[in-house]
Amino acid sequence: MTGPVFDVAVIGAGPAGANAAIAAAAQGLRVALLDEQDYAGGQVWRAKSAAILEAPPTVEGRAGDVLRARLAASGVTHLAQARVWDIARRGGAQWQLHVLRAGRSDAIAARALILATGAREFVQPVPGWTLPGVIGLAGATALMKHEQMPPGQRTVVCGTGPLVFYVASEIRRLGGQVAAVVTPNRRADWLAALPQLMRRPALAARGAFWLSELALARVPVLWGHAVSQVTGSAQIDGVGVRALDADWAPQGKQRQITADSLCMGYGLAPQCEAAQMLGVPLRHDAALGGWLPEGTADGATAVDALYLCGDGSGVRGADAAAAQGTLTGLRAAADLGRAAPALQRGALGRFNRAARFGTAMTALSAPRGGLVQLTTDTSVVCRCEGVTRAAIEVELSCGAGSSNAVKSGLRAGMGPCGGKFCQAAIGGLIAAHRGVDESAIAPPTARPPLRPVPVSAAAGSFSYDDLPIPKPAPL
């Protein structure tokens, strides 16, 4: 199980991780950058698939191309299609990563570890949301950036913050039809964010363009609404939508919209399992996406030689992630004895400016308390294990008061996705049941594997004769 030893290993090749890797390599360090996808860029600057020979350029595509060119010239060892499924501290001085590539697991060692694991999206479960044809809102951006195709012929786009308008606009650009844009936000929420928006005129202009374009195309925009049901048997054939009150609790009658696809998401949340598993304390901040591992602006944590950057340490958006990646790569290099702190100053200013805007957008996208009422008793909450809200409520009534208790009682969060798409919703249900704020309900204990791994690959190669057999216990 021995492999190459790097000075720095970076997990995640989005704006944060790739910039961290580039900054550390520029200080003369040997850097490995590990990422699950084929190309660097993360989800926000995701590259087109190999099948796209030619396509009109986009803002995100250009930003990603610049990053990928810098990475190619950096001397960083980029391991694509690499899935890190376990991390351990070996002998006190080195991190050991267990990495699944092409069906085989190998070990990679590094003196310092930077986690740039990005964000995942939160989707409030509603009846029928497991039907084929329903995809995440962030998932839709990944699909469209990678494949340059819309998610269906006639799509309802539902969600919070700027992402819902971006997705609607991209669907139309790629030849799809938008049946309706449904957003829990009201115009007043956007007006309140205006001061922050005006600090980033280029981004504000893009938002205004999306809205004007949808208005001109007569796409209905349902402010203060959410999808409350998905209908269909083998796949989606429509959605029901309801108006929401100020706390986003559904009220009034449901109205139907015919659609063959739905993109739905209510904000992003930091992917904190790896940091959590390695002992970084978590805290809750709704304006940064919920539960997040604690780190400094330049990525340092309470754990020696472990650093965090980007949306995985608080959702502040791509520009802040890129700046924080640079800061973190330089900090790791300085801690490894390569003097560099003076270089940090410019990146710190960029990070702070971008973070103010990003935090305002995250706050705008964050789900409010009433949204949990969209999850009816029959709604499947844990998709992997098919656990409904009714089953969870029974468990809660029997005294399960924590995420760990619900997980061990019902297996909710123990399926193939590892709780990535139900944990936050379950936390919300526990909070609602106990009448406390979500910040009082910590996520469950993080355990390996961080990602699904075949048992054959996890076991590696060994001979049964080499297995130590413990002495039988005395009778």
Add this chain to the structure above:
Amino acid sequence: MIRLRADHSKRIRRAPLVTFSFDGEQIAGHAGESLLAALMRAGHLRLRNAPNSAGPRGGFCCMGLCQECVVRINGQTVEACRTAVGAGLEVVRV
């Protein structure tokens, strides 16, 4: 109708079509795109049934996290959203 945002779908050039099989059915996909994209275009939104509730499932997160789009190739369970289309690929439902 006046459009602020042009329809770019006709300006996208894709790799040649190749054929792969999905549960025995011949499907055309562009070489190098994801299986998920090719199957969606062919109208196959349902990729598997959930083990407990047996409800139909298909691609959901589109980034390799949710495991809803898994299919089987050569006995290995893989995510359709992270697996590229290649000529002659034999894909079956799990």
